Amino acid sequence: MRSRTALLPALTVALLAACSGKPAPPPDTAKPRAAPAKPAPALRAIGTEPGWLAEVDAGPKPKMRLQLDYGLRKMELSIVIENEHKDGYVGVTDDGTMIGLIYKREQCSDGMSDRVYAASAALWDGHKMYQGCAEVASP
Known part of the structure; x- marks a missing residue:
């Protein structure tokens, strides 16, 4: 085509x-x-055991993309808001599941590599808590 x-x-x-x-x-x-380069996310969090990834777009109407349980579960949330403490994001999936992603600016290691991240992260998908590390865009 x-x-x-x-x-x-x-x-x-x-x-x-x-x-x-x-x-x-x-x-x-x-x-x-080439397509224009995708802007860096406001937050990119990863974790292991089980492997997961979360990205939140920068800007006034961010989207959140999730890959949970080694990529077996993938979701995109189109309505995401920054929480009141400005240290995370909340949103709701199409099926009504509440998602919460918070971070704390402190050194963090993902446990699988020698890489050190600027923040730790926790993700709640309504059923399970995931722990990991994050890269946070400067304010």
Whole structure:
């Protein structure tokens, strides 16, 4: 499908040129433009045993993406708010499950690597508490 889409502009130019009697310009051979880089999340938290990942977008209407239990459970929350203490986020999944993600600015190691993070993190998915570390964007 992508090759058809790429040919449409060149075909249109060729057809217009044929109708006007002027030679068609050479097709655009420039490489397709890359999508704009995704901005860094406001918070990215990870944990082990079981493996999990949470990302919260920066901005006035952030979304939260979760991968829980080694990626077996994936969720995206479109309505997320920063909590009153400005140290975490809360949201509700489509099925009504309350999600809470908090962090504390302190050194943290994920237990699996030698990497040291700037914050510890805890995630509650309505059924289970996950512990881990986090990267937090500067305010």
